[in-house]
Amino acid sequence: MTDFVAKVNAFVREQALFTPGDGVLIGCSGGPDSLALALYLAAVQKEFRITAGLAYVHHHLRAAADTEVEFVRALARDLRLPFYRLDADVPQAVRMTGESVETAARELRYRALEKLREQEGYTLLAVAHHADDQAETVLHHVLRGTGLTGLGGMRARNGSIVRPFLGVTRAEIETYLTHFPYTPCLDETNTDTTYLRNALRHEVLPYLAQYNPRIREHLVQLATTAAADDEYLDHVIADVLTRITHREAETIAVSRDAFNDLPNALQRRVVRKLWREESGTTLSFAHTERLVAWFATGATSTEQTLYGLTAVLTATDAWLAPQAADVAETAAVTQTAQDPLTLGDVRVRIRTLAEGETAPWVIPARVLTGPLTLRYRRAGDRIPFPFGTKKLSDYFIDSKVPRRCRDSVVLLADDRHVYAAFDYFTLHDFSGVATVNDRPERLVIDVQRRTNNASEYRQNTGD
Template identity: 30%
Template sequence: MEALFWDLFFYKQLWYQIAFRGDIEEMSLLTKVESTIEKYKLINNGDRILIGVSGGPDSLALLHSLKRLKEEYNLYLHIAHLDHMIRGEASLEDAKFIENVARKWGIAITRKACDVKAYQEEKGLSLEDAARQIRYRFFFGLMEELDIDRIAVGHNANDQAETVLMKFLRGAGLKGLSGIYPKHGKIIRPLIEISREEIEAYCEEYNLNPRIDKSNLETIYLRNKLRLNLIPLLIEEYNNNLVSTLNKTADILREEENFLGQYTMGKLAELTINKSSGKLTLNCEKLLELNLAIQRRIIREGIKFLKGSYQDIYYEHIDLVLDLIKNSETGSRLDLPQGIIVRLNYHEIIFTTEAINSINYFKQRLLLGSKRIPQIDLEVKAEIVDKIFPWKKTLNNPNIACLDFSKIGEEFYLRQRKDGDRFYPLGMTGSKKVKDFLIDEKVPMNQRDKVPVFTTLDDEIFWVGGLRVDDRFKITDKTEKILIIEIIN
């Protein structure tokens, strides 16, 4: 019932936003910029702002408006201009134009040229993605060098509408349909609620004479096709306030996404069994108890934990992981793009980038004291004590074994398990294959060859390391000397 209430509430709010547009009192662009800054807390008093300026209408209006607000917010402004080396002479003219603006307005500038097409070919990216990666790498490098607080970029309301529509056409979830965030980490977008028409009018009013990138008029890119063809058609035929409608929709969905995102992270923390660099282990039984939407979000977060971003995480990947959990046997494995491996291990689902490498068979004699075993990345410590030693205190530590030294002898070994290995597990009747024992103990398949096996000179197993000692070598009333072996990770 509660879920139905929130569904109805959401759609009612969305309908109000779209249907009752109303005539909002016209505000100046500068007033709208200030309103956006305050609404989303984009800037603090005394901030050092790096402004990405291409020379086009958006970035020039952004620079000019922040210059006008400089005294009010006590800001330090610095221009960053990147020449993508795509447009030849026009790119050089852009750089000269920005340098003249910087000099005229008394604002510091750093400019750089970078061959975006070469980077695109090297990385196998689209031209747009390659340019974005290089641009933000440049910005963040300057941010550290100049002790910058915020990076301001010129995305506007039309960019937002194009992004939402593009995500919808390509297929996206709630996060994708939330569009461009006004604030994302250190990146701020003070023009995000201002239309392109308002920006162009502002540039004309203040004689800013921005540069025009003619590549924006080419319809070889999807965004340009939407901007030049589809959106004008939708405005003319279906909704003359489409840009505003899509922006309001994105705003609503963004709040929904933020709420669900926080809820998901809380559930993810509850499901996490182990988390380390390059590996995340979750309880898949508890995962399947959750709503399907939250299941998908948690799996997405698991993949993102390894990738570092949501980029190129698609519905198909998430669906494959869900299918692995629901329909596969323990030990099953799924290989996702970019070297991500997902494994099913009984009640656990493991996300990792670790390759499964076979271990060459090894056998090493152990001496008293400590010894490093590089094949399994463990340290083993052995010592002999009298029976009066309080050895029972170690029984709750699975990485410590206390054994009857007289039954083992002075020469003992550590090796990898072999096919056909058998031992007599303490507390059980009769012998058991080590392989079957490891399966019963739910040791993951890829970890079984890393379990240390301790043997006598005659190759009798007296301890399956970290799991169970052999009943034949246990301490009894007749024991005089105790061999204590400890595994140190």
């Protein structure tokens, strides 16, 4: 047994990543890290009494992926492991949602792997993130803005996802690979510093290392400490919620007196946990602060709706319930009207794009089958995209939108198609959408969201 295998085995046992009888699906791109993970897990199957399989996700972004998938297929054959090829059309997802390539690829990859894991009966999905990845993740979270949970970085185990290599470095993995006759695949995009993750790896961290050569090690230590503190506070909050809340059907009541007696740190976590569990959304710092102050001092009978969850204050409690899908609240407007559309906390103004103007979101009038409308979902709703349409219901399922929230998602739609589900997607690519009229104009969609003042809206440039 090499020192590397012994070190990873110790980490796996310390984190209790495997249970005898587990089936472990390995996400493998053929790169150094996932190649090493496949070799390691194939070697320790008997020791941990697990079984393993290899899966490659083809993102349809690079020609080299065709070679990589065959490399992983051959590797699986050598290791006598089942092999699975998955396809994720990242370019199409980017056109549909306006997300970055990085974000779309990550979301589709995990979604595809998780679906395969469930279909094939594997209990765990193993990915090859290591200590250097952890340092980059923590720094990324700091740059983006984060709290204690984000400082904890990636967890060794998160639901069905396990990360056996989180306790070893990239250099240790590369040394381990020298014991095998395989040449890993190299993704040329990993050196492209226009991607933030690559810029952190190749530019920012080396720069910081000039001031502290142990910066990566210290970021990993920060993640370890923060994750432990975060886990402890989660247990505390679970106990707090049993004391200060009670549930009636789909409604939760939070005692305002008990809430006000909590330290501010716990108040924040109560609000964030309630919204995450009931709406599936992680609140921003600004939203959290707004709700904490309102829970504590808001006037009786006032209400706020955020991410499909409505809260109403009484003298004694804050009541939380899924936002009602009131069909009568649906609003419609012709494309030339000056008045905005308003539904829930969404307000939309529609105008014609001026000559020479650029705007974040534009819909060509030639694809519209009727007036644009803000409404909630209806049976048969479909999303148009190049080469076909997709059922809105399937999108909600694939995106894991909580069932209780689906009826309260605000949509922008015409008679035939849904062009936006606010907080989830806005459609930006209309190249494959059928032309249904000869209108030449392009329509600017200006989106605003309600602020903490119920009568005020703020501009949203990238919903």
